[in-house]
Amino acid sequence: MNISIIGGSGYAGGELLRLLLQHSEVDVLQVTSQRFAGMPISLPHPNLRGLTSLRFTKAEEIKPCDLLFVALPNGKSMETMSKWMTSSKMIIDLGADFRLRNPETWRTWYGTDHTSSDLLIRFVYGVPELFREQIKTAHYVAGPGCEAIVSILSLYAFIKHGLIKKDRIIIDAKMGSSGTGNKVSPATHHPERAGVVRSYKPVGHRHAAEIEQALSHFYPGVFVNISATAVEMVRGILVTIHTELEDENITEKEIWKIIRVEYKDEPFIRIIKQKQGLYRFPEPKILQGTNICEIGFEKELRGNRLVIMGAIDNLVKGTAGNAVQCMNLMCGFPEGTGLGFSGLHPV
Amino acid sequence: MNISIIGGSGYAGGELLRLLLQHSEVDVLQVTSQRFAGMPISLPHPNLRGLTSLRFTKAEEIKPCDLLFVALPNGKSMETMSKWMTSSKMIIDLGADFRLRNPETWRTWYGTDHTSSDLLIRFVYGVPELFREQIKTAHYVAGPGCEAIVSILSLYAFIKHGLIKKDRIIIDAKMGSSGTGNKVSPATHHPERAGVVRSYKPVGHRHAAEIEQALSHFYPGVFVNISATAVEMVRGILVTIHTELEDENITEKEIWKIIRVEYKDEPFIRIIKQKQGLYRFPEPKILQGTNICEIGFEKELRGNRLVIMGAIDNLVKGTAGNAVQCMNLMCGFPEGTGLGFSGLHPV
Amino acid sequence: MNISIIGGSGYAGGELLRLLLQHSEVDVLQVTSQRFAGMPISLPHPNLRGLTSLRFTKAEEIKPCDLLFVALPNGKSMETMSKWMTSSKMIIDLGADFRLRNPETWRTWYGTDHTSSDLLIRFVYGVPELFREQIKTAHYVAGPGCEAIVSILSLYAFIKHGLIKKDRIIIDAKMGSSGTGNKVSPATHHPERAGVVRSYKPVGHRHAAEIEQALSHFYPGVFVNISATAVEMVRGILVTIHTELEDENITEKEIWKIIRVEYKDEPFIRIIKQKQGLYRFPEPKILQGTNICEIGFEKELRGNRLVIMGAIDNLVKGTAGNAVQCMNLMCGFPEGTGLGFSGLHPV
């Protein structure tokens, strides 16, 4: 099967290439980049040296293919999507443009009108753990935001089973620097970014919209707040989710039984609740390069508070790996194909 | 004036020495360490090379002095405090043992009986911004925990003026590695600790007790929850405090006016709420070595949420610098003596 | 084929397990650890959660197997090797004990008598690029030191072709923290180790002995000096090798042609000499998890100096990955089996 990538010089594109070049069921046909057209794809992606002799092409030279990944900046995707639809019957979009189903919600959070609002409902929101059956038959999938997917995966079992109050959810996200992409800026200049604990989005985070949309499937009226802090890390997100239990008297063991059943068949979810060892809770550090989402929780000693923790690699389960998982479902491949990397320790 | 330090080989002791050796009003008489007795104080504190020829002495060789700093592990201080009281009329204890006034509260949070419970009420809790007048006349001061002081300073103006709900406070703390002291452990082994985002205390954090005790001075019934996460950083704490406004309709400007008045005469508090630049919120990175506490806040776009942020260097305003500030008050020195370091940028 | 690991709780053991559990041709039979006996192997190796239900066994419970990896501390291996030889016909030792062929050289560099000196000559030094044919028929292989292998691989083509002066070689090695293993110490305590540029072995580095032994195969009389500096990194080594050209007038292009021919069929050597991009020279950062050794060089503008650079992941090509490559050769598997991970970028 032939796949191509629109916008393959960024970090998401590079990660897609890493996974797809070693994927047993697909061939990478074309990768576009306006800036790097004509150059080897290993120039911005040095880890791919020796794996391929492909060079970037211009977007206008794109040929028909079986599945197309679109990895364009927010806003660019909606402008060009109808064109890509003529090149491929299956499309997975990695940007924000097709995640929300309601154009009004788009306007509220992104401050602009959606220029392809008619296409919104044709996209399935690409969280396999929630929408596996829809993805299997989908033509168009919108990959979730990285903070969104880790929050959704961490929360959905708790929401679905009515364990926590659906409108009292605070997501405190700790973020690596790769999440902002490969465009340089003063904020990501190494002397300024190294070692920070920077409150870069304490309020008003847009991913709240897609989290609420996805979780309200299970329980209408979910309401979340996000505060995001950049920490010293390239890859990875940890979300510390502050929630309130519906039933203050439920025990950790009872909670564990419920969520264990919910997550137990998921190939990429790992419940982490250890009594010993150094990695007793979800930890993004050891998930680098993997498609795994680790989830844990602790009940506060006083009151009704439940702290839920979730960790992913923002470029894998947060972006490219999850997109490949969606592709596997759409194409009928075994769901974990090409996603078996276990991660490194120590690292 | 002569000061001595009991337990001066740890990080708090080293930081005290850094500040006191260059303090214009005091001389360091003795510094004890059982492990390093007889060795130069610059052996565990290499930044002090050339500043002094002092060597560590054993605790049993301690001589009378004008003011004594006690920097012993939790539990050791209470066992020996009555002895130190015979050596000095003024004592500043940097450990946890004398922070709580109620021995019952001690038992609840620390799980042991307090062996010097009669001494508890003789200690003033050493937050100058809250208890300046008491500290000025105190003989005994208990320095606060590092997470406690940054949380207290960040919250007190909001609590005092009734801006936020006193029992709906969640402190999400991001911590550097120096807070655990210089004792080695698998958890702080560099390959394991580097680059983590480790949920080391998601619930049950003991500093809640002293935060509640201190803030309840202004408003009885304060209730806080803490989740602490270790991040890649040696010095520093950022607290992201999730609170709820009493009045959802208050504006950020109105809030700013209130807290500005409250903090404006404080020499070591800096309100950070910038519209431009890279450091628009409190940032521990640039506070390393300083006694400054930066405080900021943001109102969520929806609902009644207010996010308050506070940053300090855990070893300075979080421990040794704050203790020197207390000493200055106790001894009648200008409050900022020896604490003028501005911090570095970039760093 | 069944393999077992003696001493599998350390970093080298963990990395071996990561590679072997996903290796298509072998099954992991037993993994020993005195300290963790009875516990799941994922306790010290959290990245292996879900990959296996194996538990550590005691060394005395070791069963016969087809190939045995020995990953014991220096000195322990020589004491016990004759015992392991009764359990398996093929052994790959990852420690230092069987790398040197001459017991006198051992004494000179390690300061002790070798207690199994009769076994020394039965071990082949495990650098596939130099001793491939011997490894293919070997029963016993001694894996090289991590600084040694990257230095040997970086130098051998230059030595073999007489490009550089064999006795004027200075290896300036920059090292990650994982090279010292998982035993805690004050030097690896995070607050002390983070951010250092620590000259931990400016002179007298023992790996000089094995580098000289290996390279003297090609050209007797090789003499090297090593200065090793610890930098902020968990995995990885960069060696900057300061050498002198035999012929000052040779051009970079001429050099390139010679070494390209030498290395071109090597599956895990990558010559890096780029004119553009951010990764124009060997870079350990992007080699994490891979078995690749990157090699580059630059000719000084004045005089006869040639700077050769080499980079590896010390735990993969520097230890476990290289051992698996040796196993593949010994067992007749395709040489790259299980070693295809491309590395991550950014990371």
Add this chain to the structure above:
Amino acid sequence: MNISIIGGSGYAGGELLRLLLQHSEVDVLQVTSQRFAGMPISLPHPNLRGLTSLRFTKAEEIKPCDLLFVALPNGKSMETMSKWMTSSKMIIDLGADFRLRNPETWRTWYGTDHTSSDLLIRFVYGVPELFREQIKTAHYVAGPGCEAIVSILSLYAFIKHGLIKKDRIIIDAKMGSSGTGNKVSPATHHPERAGVVRSYKPVGHRHAAEIEQALSHFYPGVFVNISATAVEMVRGILVTIHTELEDENITEKEIWKIIRVEYKDEPFIRIIKQKQGLYRFPEPKILQGTNICEIGFEKELRGNRLVIMGAIDNLVKGTAGNAVQCMNLMCGFPEGTGLGFSGLHPV
């Protein structure tokens, strides 16, 4: 005394301001920045908040002052120097333009003609330890490059006393990211720069020219080669200097006696050669913010090799602090005024 700064928005300018705003003998009159004109100086220098209400002015608004610091990009300084000379009788230039005395040497290393070559001999090279008397009476001082000054200070006692071969010197420099200034670039984008061990200048480093010029004062014909590697660190340089002893039989103790005498009266040089502790050699990590240069050495066990190590904070002793030290000498202030910060540990 009034001082002004031309080009004060960069890292060198910020560090000058940090030191000068707390300097007891000078007042900062004006600080220019084309980009930030009209804005508070704390905008790019957040550590200076609260220390001053100064705002940046345009260079054309510069007023006469007693001493002028010029911190402009290479090439800009030579174009404008004659103009600055009309504003101030004393000038300290922090860039490269006036370091070399011979315009031919400039052309060789910088590839352009020097447009103010007549001014070159009017500048004294600003290394107080070598040229203290000249600086005291100088009107114009050129601050050395950061790699240059640490190399010069580390080498001069050894060169002066004929301990090492003057033409067999290899400087292997490990560099922090702040040395490249605050201009963003793909190479300093955090995801690309974090954790690298990047050979950014393995050959052809321009600072060789000024090192050779300075050291040839003591011994004509000094010849040095530099290889520079960027490591994970914001502030700091370590140079590992590979040299050869003139007399192979000299002992470390004999060397120590000689260099101790040479350096003993230097206020900012610290010989580090410890038998115990974690900081047994020069370490940039603990020098952050200080004007100290640490120097150490080790004799190789075999042959005539001597490894000399030197460490500084590139922005202090490497730039701004050293410039303030020069100012103190030029103005007759005590040499250490404003430079007493001891550095932090741990950090």
